[in-house]
Amino acid sequence: MSVNHNNIWEVAEAYLSGSLPQDQIIEIKDCLAADTVFANEFYEITNLIRSVEGSGKQKRFRGMLRDIHAQQQTAAAPKKAKLIIFTPQFWKTASVAAGVAILTSTITIWSINASIKRHESQYNTISREVGAIKKVQAQQQAEQANLKEMVNKASKHTPPPSDVKYSGTGFALTNDGYFVTADHVIHHDGKGDFDSVYIQTHDGQYYKANLIFADNTKDIAILKVEKKSFRFGKGELPYTFTAAKAGLGSRIFTLGYPKDEEVYDEGYISSRNGFNGNNMQYTLELPVGHGQSGSPMLDEKGNVLGILAAVGSQDEANTYAIGTKALMELLNDQLPDQKTIRLPKANKLSRLSRAEQIEKMENYTFSVKVYKK
Amino acid sequence: MNNEQQLLAALAAGERTATERIYQQHYHIINGWLINNGGSSADAADLFQEAIVVLYGKAQEEDFRLTCSIGTYLFAVSKHLWYKKLQQQNRGPAILQSNIGGDEDEIEIAYEDDINVHTEREAHYEQLDSALDQIGEPCRSLLKAYYHHDKSMQEIAADFGYTNPDNAKTQKYKCLARLRKLFYTMQAK
Numbered sequence: 119m120s121v122n123h124n125n126i127w128e129v130a131e132a133y134l135s136g137s138l139p140q141d142q143i144i145e146i147k148d149c150l151a152a153d154t155v156f157a158n159e160f161y162e163i164t165n166l167i168r169s170v171e172g173s174g175k176q177k178r179f180r181g182m183l184r185d186i187h188a189q190q191q192t193a194a195a196p197k198k199a200k201l202i203i204f205t206p207q208f209w210k211t212a213s214v215a216a217g218v219a220i221l222t223s224t225i226t227i228w229s230i231n232a233s234i235k236r237h238e239s240q241y242n243t244i245s246r247e248v249g250a251i252k253k254v255q256a257q258q259q260a261e262q263a264n265l266k267e268m269v270n271k272a273s274k275h276t277p278p279p280s281d282v283k284y285s286g287t288g289f290a291l292t293n294d295g296y297f298v299t300a301d302h303v304i305h306h307d308g309k310g311d312f313d314s315v316y317i318q319t320h321d322g323q324y325y326k327a328n329l330i331f332a333d334n335t336k337d338i339a340i341l342k343v344e345k346k347s348f349r350f351g352k353g354e355l356p357y358t359f360t361a362a363k364a365g366l367g368s369r370i371f372t373l374g375y376p377k378d379e380e381v382y383d384e385g386y387i388s389s390r391n392g393f394n395g396n397n398m399q400y401t402l403e404l405p406v407g408h409g410q411s412g413s414p415m416l417d418e419k420g421n422v423l424g425i426l427a428a429v430g431s432q433d434e435a436n437t438y439a440i441g442t443k444a445l446m447e448l449l450n451d452q453l454p455d456q457k458t459i460r461l462p463k464a465n466k467l468s469r470l471s472r473a474e475q476i477e478k479m480e481n482y483t484f485s486v487k488v489y490k491k
Numbered sequence: 492m493n494n495e496q497q498l499l500a501a502l503a504a505g506e507r508t509a510t511e512r513i514y515q516q517h518y519h520i521i522n523g524w525l526i527n528n529g530g531s532s533a534d535a536a537d538l539f540q541e542a543i544v545v546l547y548g549k550a551q552e553e554d555f556r557l558t559c560s561i562g563t564y565l566f567a568v569s570k571h572l573w574y575k576k577l578q579q580q581n582r583g584p585a586i587l588q589s590n591i592g593g594d595e596d597e598i599e600i601a602y603e604d605d606i607n608v609h610t611e612r613e614a615h616y617e618q619l620d621s622a623l624d625q626i627g628e629p630c631r632s633l634l635k636a637y638y639h640h641d642k643s644m645q646e647i648a649a650d651f652g653y654t655n656p657d658n659a660k661t662q663k664y665k666c667l668a669r670l671r672k673l674f675y676t677m678q679a680k
Contacts (some may be wrong), residue, residue: 179544
């Protein structure tokens with residue numbers, strides 16, 4: 119019998135996919151009829167393969183549905199096309215613009231070549247090393263004073279054990295306390311030993327947070343606010359998440375904490391892939407400062423497209439964001455047992471003006487402070 | 492009609508454009524109905540996605556055919572699922588109030604059957620997933636990469652550090668054998 123125990127899986131797989139040669143199919147059918155023990159085993163195996171395949175396909179299908187939903191929720195009403203005709207008086211400006219474009223593209227080519235040589239040093243993560251910035255110390259003291267005052271007010275929130283070492287930005291995944299930030303914000307030097315992490319919300323309150331899961335290759339960390347009754351805001355999150363890659367040139371905006379005050383920035387997607395062609399990332403034309411790592415990157419309708427992660431070196435001036443797809447993969451597969459995070463499904467931002475969108479988001483984006491001796 | 496059949500075939504294959512079209516054409520109807528029946532937009536999203544998964548599952552069957560339009564089917568299944576959910580929460584009508592008597596009754600039963608098949612399949616997949624979660628590494632990640640994320644053996648070999656795709660494949664079969672053991676012992680309990 120050619121169907122021995124070692125390759126029964128391979129044979130079953132080929133049998134199911136229809137790639138088994140006719141003579142082997144006949145052989146198997148003979149075996150199935152003659153040997154009931156073998157038949158039982160073979161059926162069990164083919165059933166299992168069918169189930170695993172079916173389950174996987176269905177998972178991908180469900181993922182696609184969620185994505186389609188998020189996309190269609192925010193799909194804009196078709197815009198009327200505007201036709202702009204260049205009348206002669208504009209020709210001059212147009213040719214100047216074209217000249218500039220040519221000039222810029224030569225520069226780009228040059229800097230890409232240069233960047234190949236230098237590689238990793240150009241990729242600077244944008245969390246903020248607080249100790250390194252002198253100016254911040256004053257703020258820190260104010261912060262600590264603020265903290266003490268807070269502790270007096272509400273003794274529930276114990277003060278952090280040591281000084282703020284790094285800070286970044288985080289944003290909510292669920293209203294009951296799950297949030298995401300960039301992994302390097304909390305594991306800054308790759309050693310991963312922080313004393314504690316607190317978030318400081320938009321109204322100045324501190325809350326302790328615990329690490330749920332972190333993936334340093336994806337550069338994503340999931341945390342949860344410790345306090346059980348904690349809610350970010352009154353209602354469900356106003357934004358939704360979409361894993362489909364947004365197109366080149368899509369307008370995007372972000373809200374983060376490069377300082378102790380919230381800062382808004384806007385820009386566009388300048389490349390569909392990230393640093394060194396990483397396809398889990400985007401390259402953005404977006405001015406960001408240190409401390410904005412972990413900020414949400416949203417499209418104009420309030421769909422989260424990614425998480426800000428890094429800037430290129432100064433002469434490159436690109437910003438990189440981790441795509442939502444990587445986050446979804448992590449949430450679907452990598453979370454520890456018993457933990458499921460259900461992302462918001464209803465987008466409340468799509469019809470609002472930018473100022474209103476920002477106002478709605480304020481409760482759900484916050485500063486992440488990492489304490490370490 | 493021919494057009495709907497093509498759409499269904501594409502849906503069964505998991506093609507995005509077809510699925511988008513079905514979504515676009517029918518979602519608002521269910522959303523509107525649900526909001527009038529005590530649900531929210533978030534419920535509608537859940538419900539409609541579940542109904543499409545029911546249709547997707549049914550479309551995988553070899554002798555698959557639909558006796559009504561896609562829209563009618565999705566709407567009926569969504570309604571069933573919603574009433575079922577309300578029933579479980581003990582705050583809804585116990586029986587469907589609409590469509591009593593005649594041919595429609597038979598159609599209703601057909602929907603019920605489809606939903607029951609779907610529920611059973613979901614339970615089966617859930618068991619499989621929990622077996623997969625208990626299997627340990629690297630099997631868990633390897634099987635998920637292959638079956639859930641549709642990665643090729645080449646990619647997996649590179650990601651998991653196997654010297655070639657054949658070695659990764661051998662490992663995959665070993666993992667499947669472990670999964671089988673776990674899964675059937677779990678079922679026996």
